[in-house]
Amino acid sequence: MKSSFCRICKSSDLEEVMCFEKAPRNIERLLESGQLSRDKAVELHVYQCRMCDHVQLLDQLEDEYYEEYLMSHSHAKKMKEFQLQQASAFLQHFGLKDAAVFEAGCGDGQFSLTLKGQGCHVLANEPSAKARAACKEKGLNTVGGYLGTGVFPSLNESFDAVVARQVLEHVPDPNDFVVGIKEILKPAGVGLIEVPSLEQAIENDRFFDFFPDHLSYFSSAVLTRLFSCNGFDVVQVKRVMDGEYNEVWVKKKSQPNLLNIQQAANNIAGAFRDFLGKESKVGRKVAIWGAGAKGVLTLSMVDTRSVSYLIDLDPVKKDRYTPVSHLQVSAPDRLLTEPVDSVIITALAYKDEIMRDLKAKYSFKGKIFYLAGGQIKEC
Template identity: 30%
Template sequence: YLSLIKLCKVKTYGIEASKESVNICKKNGLNVSEGFVQSADHKLANAPFDAFFILSFLEHLPNPNSILSGIYNNLSDNAVGLIEVPNFDMILQKNLFSEFIADHLFYFTKETLKRTITQNGFDIIESNVIWRDYIISAVVKKRKKLDISHFYKHQMKIKKDIEKYLSRFKNKKVAIWGAGHQALAIISLINLAGKIKYVVDSAIFKQGKYTPATHLAIISPETLNSNPVDAIIIMAASYSDEVVKIIRQKYNKNINIAILRDYGLEVFKR
């Protein structure tokens, strides 16, 4: 295969586990190194590559997922590949029991090959059954990794908004209303321990407990009267506007209020 690919006037590289086979390849003028892709973090010399071929070989490998992940991590962006394996559907249809041989560790149908390829970072451009239905041939492309950097940027914006709001109240008499999972995550991720007096929540089963990681007391809304604060940040998701009304009507109509929205902190005028 490498000899044929070399005819396409591209720089070719091969990897082979057998030292004897490597020597034969080199004698024939092929650029082949001894080795084996064993894991996702395996590093290949001359990487990254723009294309790769696995031709009737994936079925021999002990861990196709690790090997495909390793290949993925040695490819350039937008790299393509050709993967071919024996067609297990055809073997079943034609009762080819003689095709079950010791060195074939895996048998792929078109569907299981697709699943194996896609779960290891590749998109399938084209898939066909060829050579009298004996081979499944898949042209693949490296899928871009999901960029989640915007999560961090938004987290930093929320942190900045809240810290700016807290700076208005030097005596730290600020509370948070809301002990749901999102509020608890934000309290922890932006490190509000020591900056918030307590956390209010109307759910009785949460009261008398503490926030995870930051260890802030979770108390009942009535504490706003018995142990008042200067400001409150509401983190109650879709209930936030309703909470504003409750605070104004039942507890303190003059308290400073801010709501943590999806886009950032909304500060209410008194």
């Protein structure tokens, strides 16, 4: 099965950039003698998305692909030293002590053990039952399944950090995986993600870096964008292990709270009513300055019956009416012939200039207010 859309941005504007006639179906599994007669080469087609630059295969892996997976690159001394240094630097940078860490696709569990050795409480996630059993033998807490949106609801906001090393390049839906990371992280939780470096392949003509198991080939730029677009700040991205891998540190962003804006909109009618009520009770007249977008919208939400008049400097607006509130726009010199006691400025970008003009050009001696979210405040 082949998709015709980019794995990341869903564009169909894809260009085939490489085609190998013969490649092994599965790079990680070496065969038993009895399997040889059924073994056949496959064609490998590599595409690049013209919209987001992502280099990828369009093939879909069968669901059970990684159930039997058992790989280990952790035996080499160089790899062990690298992992120890990588874990220490990450934990130290983010001040993680006794941290709850989820490692997605932990393989043989070597990195999880390294984290555990540094005081972390690790949940080692691995879809392969064989690999999971090996992790359990090493004393790790394990969980099966593929990380993604809504996969581990009981683990929502449970972890200080998520680690995924050499995993994302295998994942069919990278956006879904990243959202899965976000879900299980606590607010401001952090992540360490490591993938093979596309730059390394490009710089060294490494055709042998492309094979059917790897669905995605991440450049630093695409990796950065993937996380930025899914609710993370990218803290650092760098080439590691002699340039072989791109390693990125990310931090979960807090969602901007738009509820407060809704609350301000709900409050504005009451704020105007109270303000105008108080002013008229003591016989003070009120004008509004500003028939621009902000003013027009605000006036449409409030009761303007006790507003004396609306002024704006723009001669094009003079004598026209505001939609919904139906206030006629006057030129500012009306302040001279028909003085008011208070002015509310809604043209916020020009607030300082309007304040100066009120005093200098129109000899205004009253009080000046402005629109501050859902409130009216004195300047």
